Amino acid sequence: MFTEAMAMNTTKRTGQGHGWTGSDLSRRVRGRRTALGLSRDEVAERARMDPSYVDRIETAPVALTGGDLIRLADALDTTISDLLGAHPEQPAGHGRAARHPVLDTMREDECRRLIEPGGVGRIAFQLVGRPYVVPVNFAMHDGAVVFRTGATTALGRYGTGAVAFEVDRIDDGMHEGWSVLIDGVARQAGPHETAQLRKLLDLEPWGGGDRQVYVVVEPEQITGRRIRTW
Missing domain, CATH: 1.10.260.40 (lambda repressor-like DNA-binding domains)
Incomplete structure (x- = not known):
């Protein structure tokens, strides 16, 4: 059924x-x-x-x-x-475009509403002078993006400073979707903040393993676009 x-x-x-x-x-x-x-x-x-x-x-x-x-x-x-x-x-987004697609720019408040539930996003940072992108499970807390990683991973060692964070949702059946991009600064949470985040957030990386480093991305700019049909 x-x-x-x-x-x-x-x-x-x-x-x-x-x-x-x-x-x-x-x-x-x-x-x-x-x-x-x-x-x-x-x-x-x-x-x-x-x-x-x-x-x-x-x-x-x-x-x-x-x-x-x-x-x-x-x-x-x-x-x-x-x-x-x-x-x-x-991958999402196969097939042809809709017959009458409309591409809209989203306001920041709509972008924040869409990503507030958390989920899976992609973090982009510099690694040995080259852009590096990895998917992470994330949550939102006080307007910031929070995710967990391991201390010895590339993200744990080099994923601080200026970063970009992207979240999207694609509906193949309707040929619609949206994308939110955050430009911000990433930092590792200290011991006290980590303890607080661990209590407040239900954040479990799907990758498993020892991922006890909490990374916080403070947004400096949030933009988004939505493609829809009419």
């Missing part, structure tokens, strides 16, 4: 003709149908579904069977992975 709860977090979005939709799957189905110029009735006929069921899929969280997803993806000339936004074995 495929359910939206298994595939993505529930979010509120504004939709055409409805006050909100219940999930990313709803948004992807509605967006793909609109891009193809199909009505809900036409999609329902293609997918051998009741039109009211298609309407519900587009406006509220619905538990879909594997068969439902296969027929819906076929009706929309796409794949199940695109509908669910899941392509684990390939």
